[in-house]
Structure formats: structure tokens, C-alpha cells
Amino acid sequence: MKLKAVRFVGSVGGLSSSSSSFLRLPPRFFLFPHQRPRSISSSAALSSVPRLRLSSSSTTWPPTSHSHSHSHSLLPQLPLFLRPPKYAASLSDLQIWHDWAKSLAASVGSTFLDSDNGPHSSLLCRELGWLLEDALPEGTDPSSLLSQMRLGAPTDRVKLKVGIRDLYSLWRRRIEERRPFQYIVGCEHWRDLVLSVQEGVLIPRPETEILVDLVADAVVSKVNARLNDRVWADLGTGSGAIAIGIARALGSGGCRKVIATDLSSVAAQVASFNVQRYGLQDIIEVREGSWFEPLKEFQGKLTGLVSNPPYIPSMNIPGLQAEVGKHEPRLALDGGADGLDDLLHLCHGAASMLRPGGYFAFETNGERQCKFLVDYMENELKGSFLDIQVVSDFAGFQRFVTGFRQ
Amino acid sequence: MRLGRSRSGSSVPTNLVRSLFSSLPGPRTAIPSSSHRSASPVESSSTAGSSSSVPRILNPPFGSCRNLSHQKGTFSAPAYDIVKNIIRSSCSSSSSLVSRRRYFGGVRLLSNQAAVEASTSDGLTVEGILSSQWTILDESEGDWKSHAAAIAQSIHLIKKRLQWKKLLVRFQVLSAQLEKPDIWNDPAHAGRLSREQGSLLSRMKEVVEFERELLENIDMIKLAREENDSELELESLNALVRMRRISKEKELEALLAGEQDPCSCYIEVQAGAGGTESMDWAAMVMQMYKLWAQRRGYGVTVVDEMSGDIAGIKRATIKVDGEYAFGYAKSEVGVHRLVRISPFDSNKRRHTSFAAVAVIPIQGDGSTRVQINESDLRIDRFRSGGAGGQSVNKTESAIRIVHIPTGITVTCQNERSQHMNKASAMAVLQSRLDQLERARQAQMNAEHTQSLTDISWGNQIRTYVMHPYRMVKDLRTNFEVSDPDSVLDGDIDGFILSYLSASLDKDEDDRLYWEGG
Numbered sequence: 077m078k079l080k081a082v083r084f085v086g087s088v089g090g091l092s093s094s095s096s097s098f099l100r101l102p103p104r105f106f107l108f109p110h111q112r113p114r115s116i117s118s119s120a121a122l123s124s125v126p127r128l129r130l131s132s133s134s135t136t137w138p139p140t141s142h143s144h145s146h147s148h149s150l151l152p153q154l155p156l157f158l159r160p161p162k163y164a165a166s167l168s169d170l171q172i173w174h175d176w177a178k179s180l181a182a183s184v185g186s187t188f189l190d191s192d193n194g195p196h197s198s199l200l201c202r203e204l205g206w207l208l209e210d211a212l213p214e215g216t217d218p219s220s221l222l223s224q225m226r227l228g229a230p231t232d233r234v235k236l237k238v239g240i241r242d243l244y245s246l247w248r249r250r251i252e253e254r255r256p257f258q259y260i261v262g263c264e265h266w267r268d269l270v271l272s273v274q275e276g277v278l279i280p281r282p283e284t285e286i287l288v289d290l291v292a293d294a295v296v297s298k299v300n301a302r303l304n305d306r307v308w309a310d311l312g313t314g315s316g317a318i319a320i321g322i323a324r325a326l327g328s329g330g331c332r333k334v335i336a337t338d339l340s341s342v343a344a345q346v347a348s349f350n351v352q353r354y355g356l357q358d359i360i361e362v363r364e365g366s367w368f369e370p371l372k373e374f375q376g377k378l379t380g381l382v383s384n385p386p387y388i389p390s391m392n393i394p395g396l397q398a399e400v401g402k403h404e405p406r407l408a409l410d411g412g413a414d415g416l417d418d419l420l421h422l423c424h425g426a427a428s429m430l431r432p433g434g435y436f437a438f439e440t441n442g443e444r445q446c447k448f449l450v451d452y453m454e455n456e457l458k459g460s461f462l463d464i465q466v467v468s469d470f471a472g473f474q475r476f477v478t479g480f481r482q
Numbered sequence: 483m484r485l486g487r488s489r490s491g492s493s494v495p496t497n498l499v500r501s502l503f504s505s506l507p508g509p510r511t512a513i514p515s516s517s518h519r520s521a522s523p524v525e526s527s528s529t530a531g532s533s534s535s536v537p538r539i540l541n542p543p544f545g546s547c548r549n550l551s552h553q554k555g556t557f558s559a560p561a562y563d564i565v566k567n568i569i570r571s572s573c574s575s576s577s578s579l580v581s582r583r584r585y586f587g588g589v590r591l592l593s594n595q596a597a598v599e600a601s602t603s604d605g606l607t608v609e610g611i612l613s614s615q616w617t618i619l620d621e622s623e624g625d626w627k628s629h630a631a632a633i634a635q636s637i638h639l640i641k642k643r644l645q646w647k648k649l650l651v652r653f654q655v656l657s658a659q660l661e662k663p664d665i666w667n668d669p670a671h672a673g674r675l676s677r678e679q680g681s682l683l684s685r686m687k688e689v690v691e692f693e694r695e696l697l698e699n700i701d702m703i704k705l706a707r708e709e710n711d712s713e714l715e716l717e718s719l720n721a722l723v724r725m726r727r728i729s730k731e732k733e734l735e736a737l738l739a740g741e742q743d744p745c746s747c748y749i750e751v752q753a754g755a756g757g758t759e760s761m762d763w764a765a766m767v768m769q770m771y772k773l774w775a776q777r778r779g780y781g782v783t784v785v786d787e788m789s790g791d792i793a794g795i796k797r798a799t800i801k802v803d804g805e806y807a808f809g810y811a812k813s814e815v816g817v818h819r820l821v822r823i824s825p826f827d828s829n830k831r832r833h834t835s836f837a838a839v840a841v842i843p844i845q846g847d848g849s850t851r852v853q854i855n856e857s858d859l860r861i862d863r864f865r866s867g868g869a870g871g872q873s874v875n876k877t878e879s880a881i882r883i884v885h886i887p888t889g890i891t892v893t894c895q896n897e898r899s900q901h902m903n904k905a906s907a908m909a910v911l912q913s914r915l916d917q918l919e920r921a922r923q924a925q926m927n928a929e930h931t932q933s934l935t936d937i938s939w940g941n942q943i944r945t946y947v948m949h950p951y952r953m954v955k956d957l958r959t960n961f962e963v964s965d966p967d968s969v970l971d972g973d974i975d976g977f978i979l980s981y982l983s984a985s986l987d988k989d990e991d992d993r994l995y996w997e998g999g
């Protein structure tokens with residue numbers, strides 16, 4: 077497989093360009109959102125980033141549903157909250173939309189929940205609030221706007237980051253097509269990050285947040301003080317969540333390099349976008365390729381290895397919640413017959429890639445997989461690992477397997 | 483001299499007498515005040531150096547004893563006698579003796595004189611001014627007696643609001659504790675005491691100085707008249723007018739003199755029994771606070787909200803950010819009752835519903851926080867069903883934290899990531915534990931100074947009647963408003979201020995039994 081560093085592919089006016097070039101973003105663009113929440117003026121960022129694709133026509137954003145391709149035609153989309161507030165609507169029009177959207181959400185009741193464990197209407201209503209939050213300019217408080225809707229002058233105009241007609245179609249797709257909320261707004265709040273996501277990239281899950289804490293704990297624990305230098309890897313990085321989380325948790329002095337790999341080029345590009353937005357391009361290197369292939373030069377040298385590989389058993393895929401099964405990439409979910417194909421590959425890889433004392437942490441589908449992996453490592457890969465542990469998530473499911481290379 | 487060192491690094495003298503005078507030698511020695519009050523917006527800095535950030539005793543009228551040096555007090559007399567003695571001796575006792583001592587750091591024991599107040603050179607005291615019942619005229623009238631009487635009344639009210647006697651007692655207890663040789667073996671505890679002492683001290687000084695300033699100006703006016711110095715007379719009269727204005731502001735300020743009052747806070751509302759009707763009421767109450775906070779210009783964030791099944795909320799927590807948010811909102815603690823024709827009752831019957839309100843101050847960074855042990859926590863999230871992980875995509879990331887030793891449970895579900903929900907739940911937990919710790923401390927203090935507070939939590943404080951008549955009435959103060967809608971739109975300052983003044987302005991002696999106890 078061809079190894080290549082993934083770069084941003086810029087394009088102008090929606091025409092994709094095949095020439096690769098690093099997207100040059102001004103330093104302001106890289107402020108951490110947690111430091112200055114939503115303070116990045118998207119209009120400023122955008123005006124100085126002409127090469128980032130922004131469809132000018134309101135009907136082409138966000139992109140319509142598609143089977144994602146690995147070609148360069150699908151470029152990182154700008155999340156709604158980063159777009160400039162170049163639209164406006166009257167307070168009363170916004171209120172009419174809001175009432176409509178709310179009643180659409182309410183009409184769902186528990187039908188999604190009953191059919192495939194999907195969201196209840198109360199959850200959809202909360203999402204509606206967040207959609208409004210993202211669609212309004214920074215510093216506009218949706219709840220005070222809503223109370224203003226009841227009290228204020230209906231002709232007052234409100235600035236928006238998306239046209240009111242698109243608000244209708246976005247919400248309709250959320251409910252009727254079960255398109256994930258995070259794809260609607262183009263981002264997911266994960267840990268203290270706001271990560272750009274789009275069709276073709278797995279939306280990072282809350283469970284996975286803990287992986288970052290596990291790494292931080294492992295590095296902090298005195299026994300492994302030496303874990304804090306050198307090279308870490310996040311395999312199957314998706315949106316780049318884990319890699320960015322680790323790089324920030326360990327600090328610039330804490331890790332010299334994090335290599336983030338993914339087989340999907342959309343994922344690699346979105347990851348690069350997120351890495352740059354957090355100003356971590358000097359620490360995190362995104363590489364496109366299958367599992368360890370892009371890491372050959374680090375054989376036996378990796379300090380740490382973290383991954384949340386696809387782990388859902390193939391037979392479970394058809395029964396998944398619509399938001400997942402119908403919209404998220406199968407490549408990110410399907411772990412083969414018993415869901416262990418990639419995890420087992422990673423276990424073997426950990427044995428050969430980690431340096432002695434190196435640390436690994438994998439996410440799994442639950443107790444069965446955890447038990448299997450522990451057993452496998454202790455017996456089939458006997459002598460390779462030390463201190464193998466199973467860690468539960470906050471819902472009480474056994475979720476992670478961690479340990480050290482002997 | 484031993485200095486209590488507070489964590490913020492400011493040193494606070496541990497002895498009342500010394501400390502009241504420690505600022506005297508040399509011009510304007512500042513005692514860094516660890517008190518929040520130095521940050522209060524109103525300061526009487528315009529007149530003779532009574533700014534609380536540079537506390538010092540005012541110059542006595544004729545300058546003769548302004549350089550009084552350290553004095554040592556004993557605590558055989560009640561503390562407030564001591565204060566009065568200090569004032570007395572510092573301004574009207576023989577000056578030559580005192581000024582000679584200033585270079586030797588002389589020690590002067592105060593005798594058990596009867597309580598003598600600060601007074602003018604001809605013996606007029608603040609009490610005296612009050613009891614002579616001079617007519618108080620409009621501010622524009624240039625009658626000094628009227629100004630003086632108005633200021634004296636304010637001082638009286640301010641002292642009441644500050645719970646002056648209680649303050650002195652507490653100060654004495656703190657000073658005695660801080661004098662103990664082994665107190666600094668527990669630096670955290672000692673730091674807390676010393677910080678509290680420092681803040682009491684600056685509060686007391688502010689009042690003492692204000693009194694002194696009043697008397698000084700009266701002296702000046704009398705002197706000016708004797709000497710026919712009309713310029714001086716006018717100047718002093720203007721000073722009195724200024725003081726009169728400031729005193730009104732100080733009165734208001736004194737309503738919010740509690741240590742936690744300047745803090746931001748959480749407001750929690752919980753629906754009482756009664757299902758949907760009560761949950762709807764709880765939502766109305768929460769909305770009332772949101773609107774109130776917005777009116778006051780406070781920041782409002784919803785931390786947690788558990789919706790009712792049909793309408794309203796089971797409970798909710800908001801964070802109210804801004805100066806004195808806690809000071810005001812604490813008046814709302816208790817049970818709020820609603821009487822109305824229920825919109826949820828097809829038979830249009832009258833219903834009574836209840837909602838409970840709790841208010842928790844959020845301590846500033848400077849103050850000591852309770853240390854939370856990770857191992858004391860049980861953190862879990864609501865299972866969303868299924869295998870979790872990759873199989874589920876729900877934007878729900880609610881977190882529940884149980885603090886096992888205390889059983890305190892906090893949930894948070896309003897942030898957009900689990901990590902942030904956890905962080906904000908931890909912040910609420912921290913504030914609750916801090917509050918618990920303060921309650922524990924207060925109880926310990928109460929054992930020393932007798933039970934001084936009459937705050938009772940959780941009782942019914944206010945009734946909102948929509949039917950058959952319309953009225954909102956506070957059961958504690960009898961303050962009432964005939965328009966429930968305006969109240970529910972957040973216009974509750976009337977209730978808050980009347981409660982604050984009612985609880986502070988009643989006769990202090992009714993609840994203080996220091997001498998007797």
C-alpha cells in the first residue's frame with residue numbers, strides 16, 4: 077500500500093482541485109476552542125481561508141446523503157458553528173421554524189427508541205437547542221433568544237449561519253432520515269474539544285473519551301515515567317479525536333509525536349483539519365494506510381499504541397440504530413464475524429511494534445471481547461505483555477483492555 | 483508580634499487591639515485586606531482616608547494623638563467594650579503620654595472602664611446624637627445637625643445589619659484561638675480562622691472609622707464656628723453631606739456583608755409531590771430565576787435539567803454568574819407554593835403545588851476548598867441501552883457522580899460532551915461539599931458563641947395565588963405583590979430586599995445572648 081502523508085486539499089468555489097497543498101491557516105484559526113470558546117470569529121477565519129471549500133449555494137450545504145467515496149471529491153466541510161453569520165431571519169420566522177421543529181421532534185415520542193433504541197423526542201428537543209446554538213452568531217444565547225421570541229418585536233432580525241430554509245431541510249433530514257445530529261451541525265463535542273465530523277467519518281463516542289484518561293494516567297504513574305517521551309500511535313483515527321486528546325493531555329513536553337493513521341482518506345482529511353484547528357500539526361502526523369503499514373519505521377520503537385478499531389460483529393450491523401447503521405461508514409464499524417478481526421490484528425501488532433515497557437489501550441465491544449482478548453494475550457501471545465487489565469466505561473460495561481509490552 | 487498568615491499571603495494581626503492600631507505608626511500603613519469587601523463597588527474613599535482598602539484609624543480631631551502606637555489589650559472585658567475603649571483612649575486621652583510612646587512601641591493596658599464611646603471633644607457620641615432626636619431635614623438643607631442625625635441613624639442600621647455584637651464576639655473568639663501557641667500546627671485551619679478574622683476586622687474598621695469621621699466633622703464645625711472660620715465650616719458641612727450619601731450606599735451594602743455573599747451561585751429547583759402539576763410549577767419557578775438573573779445582568783447557564791414526563795421539570799440546576807448572585811439568591815431558599823386552577827385538570831379544579839429551592843454559593847479561587855478524593859466517587863452514566871460504544875449514537879451524555887462518604891449525588895446532562903458534563907457535575911459537587919463543610923464549621927463556631935442564627939431551611943417561604951384572587955405573599959416578611967405575572971417574570975427584588983432587611987434589621991438583642999449566656 078502506498079504510504080502518504082495526508083494534506084489538505086483545497087478547492088475554490090466547490091470545484092475540487094487535485095493539487096495537494098497544506099492549507100495555510102492564519103494563527104488565529106488555531107486557538108483552542110476551550111480557551112476561547114467560540115471566540116474564533118468564523119468570518120475572519122474564513123475570509124483568510126479562501127481555499128477551504130464552502131459551497132456558496134445554500135442548497136448544496138451540507139452535502140446530500142451519499143455513499144462516501146475515497147476520492148478527493150469529498151473535502152472537509154466546515155462545521156456550522158464555524159461558518160460566518162451571513163444569513164438573517166426575522167424573529168417570528170425563526171420562531172415559526174422552532175415551533176415546527178419542536179412539534180416534529182415531539183411527534184417522534186418513543187417510536188425510534190422502541191424500534192431500534194434510537195433517540196427519544198426529549199433528546200431530539202435538546203439537539204434542537206444545540207442546532208440553534210450553532211446556527212446563531214457567537215455570544216447569542218438561544219434560551220434568551222427564545223424568551224425574547226415570546227416577548228420581543230417579531231420583526232427584529234436575527235443573524236444566522238445558515239438560511240432559514242436550510243434549517244427546515246436540516247431538521248427534516250434529522251427526523252425523517254435519522255441523519256445523525258452531529259452530521260447535521262458538522263461537529264461533535266468530545267471531551268473539551270469540538271471536532272469537525274461529516275459523512276464518511278465515525279462520530280467519536282463518549283465512551284472513547286476515557287481512553288485519553290487511561291493514557292494520561294499511565295504516563296503519570298511513576299512506574300512508567302519514561303512513557304512520556306517519544307512516539308505514540310492512534311490507529312484508525314477517524315476524526316482524529318484520540319490523537320488530539322492524547323497530544324493535549326500529554327502536552328508538548330509529554331510526547332514528541334503522535335502518528336494517527338486511517339485507511340479512509342475522508343477520515344484522514346477530517347483528522348488533519350481537526351489537528352490543524354487545534355494547532356497540533358507539529359505533534360500529530362496523519363498518515364493514510366492500513367493499521368501498522370504506515371508505521372514500519374517504528375517497529376519495536378513505539379512508546380504507546382491506542383486504538384478504537386471497528387469491533388461490531390458483522391451480523392449485528394443490520395440491526396443497528398438507524399443513525400449508526402444507515403449513516404456512519406461501515407468501514408469504521410464492522411469488525412468481522414465476531415467483531416475481533418481488527419482487535420486481534422492490533423494485539424499482534426502491539427507485540428511487534430511496541431518497545432519494551434510500551435503501553436497499549438484498546439476499546440472493545442464489551443465483556444465478551446475483553447475477556448477473549450485478555451485470554452488471547454495471556455496464552456497465545458504468552459510472554460509478550462505485562463499487567464493486562466480490563467477497564468469499564470461509565471455505564472459499567474467492560475470496555476477497554478490495557479497493558480504493557482514486556 | 484505574631485501575624486496570622488492567610489493563604490492569600492496577606493498578614494492579619496491576631497489581636498484586635500493591636501490590629502486596630504497597627505496602621506497608625508507612620509502615615510497610611512496599609513493592611514492588605516483579605517476581605518472581599520475591598521472589592522465592593524462603593525467605598526468611602528472620598529473622605530479622610532476611610533477607604534476599606536487602606537484601612538486606618540481616622541485622625542483624631544485635633545491631631546494631637548494621631549500617631550498613637552501599639553497598645554495591648556486584654557480580653558477580660560467584652561470585646562465591644564474594648565473597641566470603645568480604644569477609640570476613647572486614642573482620641574481623647576492625654577496626648578503627650580501617648581505620643582511619646584509611639585517610638586517605644588509602648589504597651590498600655592486598658593482598664594475595665596465602663597463602655598465609653600468615641601466622642602467629640604465636648605463628649606458628643608453617636609448614641610448621643612441618636613437619642614437627642616434632632617430633626618432630619620432634606621439633604622439640601624444646610625443644617626449640620628440634620629446631616630449628623632441622618633448619618634448616625636445609618637450607622638445604627640448598618641451595625642444592626644452587620645450584626646455588630648455578634649461580629650465582635652466572633653472576632654474575640656477568633657483572636658483567642660489564634661493566640662493559642664499550637665494553632666499553626668494545622669495551617670489550613672489557622673489560615674481559615676485568620677482569614678475570617680481579617681475580613682471581620684476590615685468590616686469593623688470601616689464602621690468605626692465612619693463613626694469617627696462623623697464626630698471629627700462635628701468637631702470641625704464647632705471649632706470653625708468658635709473661630710469664625712466660614713471656609714472651614716463649609717468644608718466640614720460638605721463633608722457631612724458626602725457622608726450622608728455614602729451612608730445610604732453603605733446601608734445597602736451591609737445587607738450583603740456575609741462572607742459568601744459576593745459569590746456566584748447555583749440555584750436548584752425541585753418539583754414537590756403532585757406529578758405534572760408540580761413539575762410545571764417547578765419549571766415556572768426556574769424560569770422566574772432565569773429571568774431575574776438576566777434582569778440583573780448575571781450570566782445564566784443550565785447545568786442540569788430533568789424534564790417532566792408531560793410538562794415541566796422534575797428538577798433543574800442553573801449556574802448564576804456575577805457579583806453578589808449568592809447574596810441575593812440565598813433569600814429564595816425554601817419551599818414555594820402555588821395555588822391555581824390547574825391547566826392539566828380537565829375538571830378545572832383548584833390545585834396546590836410545591837417547589838423547593840436550594841442555593842449554593844460557588845467559592846472563589848482564593849478560598850479553601852474541600853479536597854475531593856477520587857476514590858470516594860462513584861461516577862456513572864445513564865445506560866442508553868444496547869452494547870454502547872460504536873453501536874450507539876446518542877447525543878445524550880449525562881453523568882452522575884455520587885460522593886460516597888456524604889451520599890451527595892450530582893447529575894449533569896446539559897453539556898454537549900460527557901467529559902464536560904463530568905466537569906460541571908464535579909464543580910457542583912465541589913460547591914455542595916464546600917457548603918456542607920461551612921455548615922459544619924458554623925455549627926462548631928456556634929458551640930463557642932452560642933446558637934446565634936435563626937435560619938431554618940426548607941420551610942415554606944412564599945405563596946403564589948392565582949385563584950380565586952391574585953397575590954404573591956412572602957410568609958417571612960409579609961411582603962406582598964398583587965401581580966403574580968410580574969413576579970414570575972423575574973421581578974423579585976422587592977421580596978429579596980425586604981427579606982434581607984427584615985432578617986438583619988430586627989433587634990439584635992433579640993437573638994444575642996453573649997453576656998447572659
Ligand SMILES: C[S@@+](CC[C@H](N)C(=O)[O-])C[C@H]1O[C@@H](n2cnc3c(N)ncnc32)[C@H](O)[C@@H]1O
Nearest residue numbers: 278280312313314338339340366367384386408
Ligand atoms: C470505530 S472508528 C474509530 C475512529 C476514532 N478513532 C474514534 O474513536 O472516534 C474505526 C476507524 O478505523 C478505521 N479503519 C478501518 N479499517 C482500517 C484499517 N484497515 N486501517 C486503518 N484504519 C482503519 C476506520 O476508517 C475508522 O476511522
